[in-house]
Amino acid sequence: xxxxPAATDPSAIGPLELVEFPHPALRRPAKPLLRxxxxxxxxxxxxxxxxxxxxxxxxxxxxxxxxxxxxVVNCTGRQGLGEEHVFINPVxxxxxxxxxxxxxxxxxxxxxxxxxxxxxxxxxxxxxxxxPIKLDLDGLFARVVQHEFDHLEGRLFxxxxxxxxxxxxxxxxxxxxxxxxxKQSRGELPTDATLVAELDRLEAARCRA
Ligand code: NI
Numbered sequence: 001x002x003x004x005p006a007a008t009d010p011s012a013i014g015p016l017e018l019v020e021f022p023h024p025a026l027r028r029p030a031k032p033l034l035r036x037x038x039x040x041x042x043x044x045x046x047x048x049x050x051x052x053x054x055x056x057x058x059x060x061x062x063x064x065x066x067x068x069x070x071x072v073v074n075c076t077g078r079q080g081l082g083e084e085h086v087f088i089n090p091v092x093x094x095x096x097x098x099x100x101x102x103x104x105x106x107x108x109x110x111x112x113x114x115x116x117x118x119x120x121x122x123x124x125x126x127x128x129x130x131x132p133i134k135l136d137l138d139g140l141f142a143r144v145v146q147h148e149f150d151h152l153e154g155r156l157f158x159x160x161x162x163x164x165x166x167x168x169x170x171x172x173x174x175x176x177x178x179x180x181x182x183k184q185s186r187g188e189l190p191t192d193a194t195l196v197a198e199l200d201r202l203e204a205a206r207c208r209a
Contacts, residue, residue: 011205013039016046016064018054020107021156021176024195025065030152031207032089033068036130040068040206044086044128047072052079056106058144060151063107065195067203071148075140087133090125092149094136101143103157111172113165115157117146 019025033040043066051059051072060071069089076082097119104112120138123145127133137145147157158169183189190198 010201011037011039013043013066013202016043016050016066018050018059018063018106019065020109020180021173022180023065023107024192025062025067025199026107026151026156027154028062028067028196028199029154030060030062030067030069031203033070033206034209035206036088036128037206040070041128044070044072048074048079048084051106052077054106057140058148059106060148062151062154065199067199068206069152071145071152073141073144073148075144085133086128087123087125087145087148088128090123090145090149090152092121092123092146094120094122096120097138099143101140103143103147105147105157108156108158108173108176111158111169113158113161113169115147115160117143117160121146123149 043061043064047059047061047064047070050064051057051074055077057075057077058071058073061068071087071090073085073087074082095118098116099119100114100116102112103115119142120136121142122134122136125133135141150157150160158166158173161169180189184191189195
């Protein structure tokens, strides 16, 4: 059995992969990152790779089981096209207007629903270079940033649905939960306790002064 990445370095980040509902990282509010190091820069680059492979346009750290307030966006979803954005410790403000658009989520395969959100928002964050970012966004970019910010809060887009629509997706979520539990019972995925212990370790490494 290979050593866990923590065996040699308590801040080590192991191989990252996309996690699906109901992995505990998805419901755990992410913590502000206090340190930027090479492992984080590597993790962000891997997040872009995972996002492109899965044909997504945004990905939050929770979705690769990292408990940090980081998300990445490329509204084109295509490597080499458009612009890559990294948001670290983001804050949203000035919500204006309302827009309804269909959303999906790489951690909720097969689930797509119309979601109502503010049409415009301001996002402030830090870049990977440690520089401040402030953007006033609308359209798809504003929507993706709000969806990814929700991930950092442990929220998923079905949480934002009105009751009837939420009922409609409930059986899909139950189906995903059964698949996840099945993988755990066959030993293909660690238990929740093991997954949570790993999140605790990563949080202790970079979110405490
Ligand atoms: Ni998502």
